[in-house]
Amino acid sequence: MATQSEKIQKLQDEIKSYKETLIKYGDMFNADGVIEEHEQKKLDQMQSIIQKVEKKLVALKEKAEKKSVNNSVNPDIEKGDKGVYKDVTKQKLNQIINVFTKGKGDATDVHWNDVSQGALGDCYFMAAIGAVAKANPAALKKLIKGPDSKGNYEVTMYIDGALFSSRKAKKVTITPEFLVDKNGNPIYAKAGDVEMWVMLLEKAYAILRKEEKYWDLRVSGLDDGYNKLKGGFGEEGIEVLTGKEASTLWIKNLSDEKIKSVITSALKDKRPITTGTIPGPDKGKKADKKQIAAQGLNIVLGHEYFVLAFDGSNITLQNPWNAEVVDGDGRGDITLSFANYKKYYRNICVQDK
Known part of the structure; x- marks a missing residue:
């Protein structure tokens, strides 16, 4: 059964293919400078299909973001004060x-x-x-x-x-x-x-x-x-701040070599790169073994970090809470082995080349 990210990618690919076909037929129909009525009807039908698929894509993205999105709040902040x-x-x-x-x-x-x-x-x-x-x-x-x-x-x-x-x-x-x-x-x-x-x-x-x-x-x-x-x-924030396109890559779909290449290249090229952890337990449910193991390494679940350094074996990440009391408490910078990083982080958001 396809995952939500795979379904989203499939729809994105379909939209791209439909648009390329629409352009191809538009150029072909307009070769003589005139688009006949039946030809225009064909183009309109294709445009209608694209719009339907785009709506389906938006709905799927909304569902995915409501289910699992990076929105952890710093627990050190005093609650109850409306300010x-x-x-x-x-x-x-x-x-x-x-x-x-x-x-x-x-x-x-x-x-x-x-x-x-x-x-x-x-x-x-x-x-x-x-x-x-x-x-x-x-x-x-x-x-x-x-x-x-x-x-x-x-x-x-x-x-x-x-x-x-x-x-x-x-x-x-x-x-x-x-x-x-x-x-x-x-x-x-x-x-x-x-x-x-x-x-x-x-x-x-x-x-x-x-x-x-x-x-x-x-x-x-x-x-x-x-x-x-x-x-x-992080993709959203990078684009808003730089005006340049960024991409979200899903770690489980990448080889070790690809993950290392993406991170190393971004740091070398001075391109912004963030990374998100696996989701936490659903409301009212207990954490599973993997989530507990991640928390044991002081990793915040359902949270976005940014990458400070990577030497091919270990990666150093910064928690935007920036509230570290002692080294390694998970509230500031954290250094993980590549194996643990790959296990407990799910996505990389990076500015495109």
Whole structure:
């Protein structure tokens, strides 16, 4: 029996084949400069078939994402505090004053270690930010301009188009007001080193996603656009941040050599790359042996990481929670053998060459 990912791939292949055939017949019918009525009817029928298959593909993707999607939330974040929106640059406590500063232990003002996911299931987007920051930090810095005379920022993202399919730059102006808890700490994306570039990217994405109808099934109690960010895959975040196409590869369908080649090539070429873990247990059910084994290695299930390093034998990944207390606790960076990586991770999202 075909898996859901195999069914999705089959439909994608069918759509591609139908479109190629449609173009072929269109060119053939129009060879003399005139398309006859019966020829146009044939083209319309083919277009109708393509639209039906596309609708089926969208429905299947929605079902797959609702069933198993990377949306783990940092458990260290205090729950129960609904928070209030405040201008974080004007707070007396935990003041965040800059859009960029130099990161801890490095000499750059946009660094992957600035990424820290909050109480929102957008690990895929946070991981994508980290991946792009590692591969090309200058690209992220170019997305943000400001502050202007009113203290606002202009953020550019490649999000315009139906189902986010056309990668046109879209700009949004946002204020430095963020949802904070009773202590003045941001509830969603956290500040890096008293800086807010990651927070600005997350807020801009939430605003731009607010009116997107395709994702209405993925909602929470939020009503400010952040609800649309809950759950997804790194591919989406990479494309939105870079304007370049990315792909999701399923590890179980790849040979060891292919997996190693994809990761090594991406790191060498400085292309963003994220990777997601196997899903956790369904609600109300106990974890199975494989899930328990993964948790024993401090791997967060149903979660997206970004790749820091790979030597062919061991892979080092960064959890976008970025809340490590001790090395190897699973809340910061984690190093795994290739065998364990292949066993407990299910997909790779990487920017195309």
